[in-house]
Amino acid sequence: MRFSRMLLPTLKESPSDAGVISQNLMMRSGMIRKVAAGIYNLLPLGLRVITRVENIVREEMNRAGAQEVSMPVVIPAELWKESHRWDEYGKELLRLRDRHGREFCLGPTHEEVVTDMVRREVRSYRELPVNIYQIQTKFRDEIRPRFGLMRGREFTMKDAYSFHATDECAEREYRNMHDAYCRIFERCGLEFRAVEAETGNIGGRFSHEFMVLAETGEDAIASCSACSYAANTERAEIRQPDETASIHAPKPIETVSTPGKKSVEEVSAFLKIAPSRLIKTLIYDTDKGVAAALVAGNYDLNEMKLTRALDAAWVKLSDEDTVKKTSNAPIGFAGPVGLKADIWADYSVKGMVNGVTGANSADAHLINVCEGRDFKAQFADLRVVAAGDACPRCKGTLEIHRGIEVGHIFKLGTKYSEAMSATFLDAAGKERPFIMGCYGIGVGRTAAASIEQNHDDLGIIWPRPLAPFSCEVVPVNVADEGTRKAAEGLYESLNASGIETLLDDRDERAGVKFKDADLIGIPVRVTIGERNLKQGLVEIKERRAKEARLVKVEEAAATVAGLLKQA
RNA sequence: CGGGGCGUAGCGCAGCCUGGUAGCGCACCUGCUUUGGGAGCAGGGUGUCGGAGGUUCGAAUCCUCUCGCCCCGACCA
Numbered sequence: 001m002r003f004s005r006m007l008l009p010t011l012k013e014s015p016s017d018a019g020v021i022s023q024n025l026m027m028r029s030g031m032i033r034k035v036a037a038g039i040y041n042l043l044p045l046g047l048r049v050i051t052r053v054e055n056i057v058r059e060e061m062n063r064a065g066a067q068e069v070s071m072p073v074v075i076p077a078e079l080w081k082e083s084h085r086w087d088e089y090g091k092e093l094l095r096l097r098d099r100h101g102r103e104f105c106l107g108p109t110h111e112e113v114v115t116d117m118v119r120r121e122v123r124s125y126r127e128l129p130v131n132i133y134q135i136q137t138k139f140r141d142e143i144r145p146r147f148g149l150m151r152g153r154e155f156t157m158k159d160a161y162s163f164h165a166t167d168e169c170a171e172r173e174y175r176n177m178h179d180a181y182c183r184i185f186e187r188c189g190l191e192f193r194a195v196e197a198e199t200g201n202i203g204g205r206f207s208h209e210f211m212v213l214a215e216t217g218e219d220a221i222a223s224c225s226a227c228s229y230a231a232n233t234e235r236a237e238i239r240q241p242d243e244t245a246s247i248h249a250p251k252p253i254e255t256v257s258t259p260g261k262k263s264v265e266e267v268s269a270f271l272k273i274a275p276s277r278l279i280k281t282l283i284y285d286t287d288k289g290v291a292a293a294l295v296a297g298n299y300d301l302n303e304m305k306l307t308r309a310l311d312a313a314w315v316k317l318s319d320e321d322t323v324k325k326t327s328n329a330p331i332g333f334a335g336p337v338g339l340k341a342d343i344w345a346d347y348s349v350k351g352m353v354n355g356v357t358g359a360n361s362a363d364a365h366l367i368n369v370c371e372g373r374d375f376k377a378q379f380a381d382l383r384v385v386a387a388g389d390a391c392p393r394c395k396g397t398l399e400i401h402r403g404i405e406v407g408h409i410f411k412l413g414t415k416y417s418e419a420m421s422a423t424f425l426d427a428a429g430k431e432r433p434f435i436m437g438c439y440g441i442g443v444g445r446t447a448a449a450s451i452e453q454n455h456d457d458l459g460i461i462w463p464r465p466l467a468p469f470s471c472e473v474v475p476v477n478v479a480d481e482g483t484r485k486a487a488e489g490l491y492e493s494l495n496a497s498g499i500e501t502l503l504d505d506r507d508e509r510a511g512v513k514f515k516d517a518d519l520i521g522i523p524v525r526v527t528i529g530e531r532n533l534k535q536g537l538v539e540i541k542e543r544r545a546k547e548a549r550l551v552k553v554e555e556a557a558a559t560v561a562g563l564l565k566q567a
Numbered sequence: 568c569g570g571g572g573c574g575u576a577g578c579g580c581a582g583c584c585u586g587g588u589a590g591c592g593c594a595c596c597u598g599c600u601u602u603g604g605g606a607g608c609a610g611g612g613u614g615u616c617g618g619a620g621g622u623u624c625g626a627a628u629c630c631u632c633u634c635g636c637c638c639c640g641a642c643c644a
Contacts, residue, residue: 479602
C-alpha cells in the first residue's frame, strides 16, 4: 500500500476527549474516528488490525472444532421474552419497533437466537455436541461509553455457544475453549491471566474472564503470588484467618459522644483509633428481610458475597428510613450491640477486642466493644479482597492488578434451554434440555488492550501478529531519483515475497515521515536515504529497538524477512 | 439518573466576565527555497460561534429552552 493513496489521516495533536492511551493512539494514528458516543468508524488502518484479530480468533475457533455462522443483529422481542431477559436485561438493551409496531431489539449477545436455532434443528443426542460461533457487531446501550473501542456501545464480538447432552461433555468443552482462548491471546502477543469471575446477567454456574494486564484496566484482579489462583476482585475469596489471641485486654464497654462523625474516616480521626479497629455496620434490604453486615473499617463489603452468604436473591443498601427504624439512629451510627436484625460479619471482625461501633443512637459510638462478649454474629467471607490478603488455595498472599476483560467463558447449564424449551432426545428416548456454554471475545477491545501493553512516548509498537503492515519503507526524499527507485524496488520485492508493506511515498520531509512511522508502529522500518544509498546501503530499524542497522540494498528484503520470522 | 464541564475554521484553542468589524497555532491551497526527526519566506481560502427563542439600536458574549459531547458517581457482559 502506498501512503500517498491511503486514507490514513494521522493527527499531530491529541484529541481532547481521549481517556486512555489506546484511544488517543488509535485516533492519532488514523485507525478510528468517532461517529457518536461509543460508536466509531474504522478507517483502513484500524480495520486491518481488527481483521488480524478476527482471523486469529477464527483460526483458533475452527481448530478447536467450532463452526462459524452469522446471526441477525435485529432480534424479535418474543425470543427475549421467552428467556425473560426482555424484562431483566434493562436499559442496555436497545429496543425498537418496525413499521408494523412489532418489537425488536439490537442484539447485545445471542443466547436466545442461537438456542432457538439449535432447538429447531437438533433433535438427538447423536448430533451433539455442537459449538457455534460468529464474529459480529453487537450493540449495548452502555450508560457511559468511554475509552474508544475499549467500551463502545457498538462493537465487534466473537460469541460462541456450545450445546451438550451431558454435564461432563459441557465441562470438557469449557476446558477446550479455555485452552483455545489461551492460544488466541498468546498469538495476539498479550500478557494476560484467566481468572475466576462473576457470571452477571448472562447467568450460569461458573465462568472465567481473560484479563489483559494493564494499569488502565477497568477491572481489578487478585492473583496469588505462590499458586495459580486468580480471580476478579468482585469474586476473589479470602482464606479464613487463623484464630489469634488479641494483644488487647478486654475493657468495659463505654459510650462516647461523636457528634456528626459518621464515616469511618471521621470517627477514626476523631477518636484517634486506626480504621481497622472500627466495625462498619451496613444495613441491607434483602428478599429475606433486613440484615446487618459487619466488616472491619479498613475493608469494603462485597455485596455478591453477602448475597451468597444470606442465600438471598438480591441485597440492596437500605435507605435512611429503614436504617432509622432498624438502628434507632441516622445513617452512620448503627452498630451490632443490641441491634434487632440478622447479623452477618466478615472474618475481619472475628475476635475483635476493644473495637469501635455505632451506638444505635444519634451522634454516639461505643468503644471497647468485644465480639462474642457484646454481640454475636454469623461469620463468612464478606469483604472485597485487598492486597496482602491470604490466598484461599495455598499459604501465599494475594496481589491486586488491574486488567482489561478481553474474553469471558461461561458454563451456562440449562438456563436458556429450559426457559426456551430447547430439548433433545437422549439414548433412552427421554427429552432433556441442552446443557450449554457460552464464550465471548471482545475483538476491538483486544486490539485496544494490545496498544495499552505495547506503546511508547512516540506511538504504537504493534506485535507482529496484529500489525496492520509488517514493514514500512521510508524514502527520505522522494525528489531524489535514486532514492525513489531503490524504495520502489524494495517495496515490490517485499510485497512479492508476501510481506505486506507500506511505502511512505509522500512528498514530505523526513521528520514528518519518521514521526508518523513511529506513531503507526509498524514492526520493521526500512529507511532509504541518499547518503547511505551512495554506499549501496539502507537502514533497517525495528520499531521496538533503539538502534538501527545498515545493510546492503540487495540484502534488505531478506533481512526484513528474517527479522519478521523471529517472534 | 445525580453532580461538574465543554460546544467558536478540518484539529487544538483564545475571545464571553465588562454586548460594537470573529481571532491564534497547526492543517489545507499556490509559488519559491529546503530535504535524515513534525522546515522557511510570500501569498490565499476557510466559519450557520451546536440549535431555537428572547432582551437590545446591536448578541459568540446577557437570559430561557433544547441538542450533542466529555469527566466523576450510581449502574453494568
